[in-house]
Amino acid sequence: MGLTYQSTGTAAFREEAFNFSADDKQPVIALAGNPNTGKSTLFNLLTGLRQHTGNWPGKTVLQSKGSFIHQGIKYTVVDLPGTYSLLANSIEEQVARDFICFAKPDVTVVVVDATCLERNLNFVLQVMEITNKVVVCVNLIDEARRKKIQVHTDKLRKMLGVPVASTAANIGEGIPKLLDLVSKVVFDKLKPKPVQIKYDKEIEEAVSKLEPKVIEALGSELNSRWVALRLLEGDTTLIQSLENYYGKQHLQTLQEVLA
């Protein structure tokens, strides 16, 4: 592919690398999360008949894309495959990771299951390591109520540093509040400040050595801290994706450092 994000702009990049059409220039919302948390239910509710499906470029994984209008503004929404992590262990994880990382949605809505929050929050943290533009949607809140589980969304918001809304997507509960938060983040009226995970001293030292090299090689388009962490972890799939989306020449500096 070898086209550079910097020179073509976000919309054109999405068009070329992620099968977006030219009229998808409106804000892009990604729905991400663990399997079975209600992403597709939310997607269907938002988009109704305004959706189309195909495959992700070069992948056998289904791509569902649609649009909706909120307060006079049209949004594109993408339903990502459900995964437990974003480490590209599988094609689904790679699709989700690459979309969040390279297509840079204007907001990534992380849909979590209110009845087992603890298992979902690991994924939330992984998304928050890549992007600040995160809204957490605590879905299946009706199920939680039924099971007498109370979710303190306000505490969660403070702990995570990102907006939180609770919903029951199957009956449309909580959707106006969710869309309100999403649009505020899109238009920078609300600036999420996700908590940063501090790693062991050893790792943090390595990150601070590597990060400037990452910035040198890739500019500030990607979250350099996150890229540095993945490189330290030996994540070869990210290097491959970087090559695909950014072209080989940009990676030369980086590879020299890693050698």
Added chain:
Amino acid sequence: MCPTLNNIPVGCNALVKKINASGIKKRRLLDLGLVPGTKVEAVGRSPLGDPTAYNIRGAVIALRNEEASMVQVSKLGN
């Protein structure tokens, strides 16, 4: 020697002690929720004995024996 997750009979619980793996393999198991201290139940085994389905922190996830054998556990009974 401590048992590993693949040795847990269907219907029984176990407590995760340690992941005997490193790098991406270890990270993957951690991401599935297999953090030390986590209670796991074996909920079903395929007819051929592999893979096995486990309830891990509220989600049922199938693991191959090869993966489950990297998870050191202590038995909790049923």
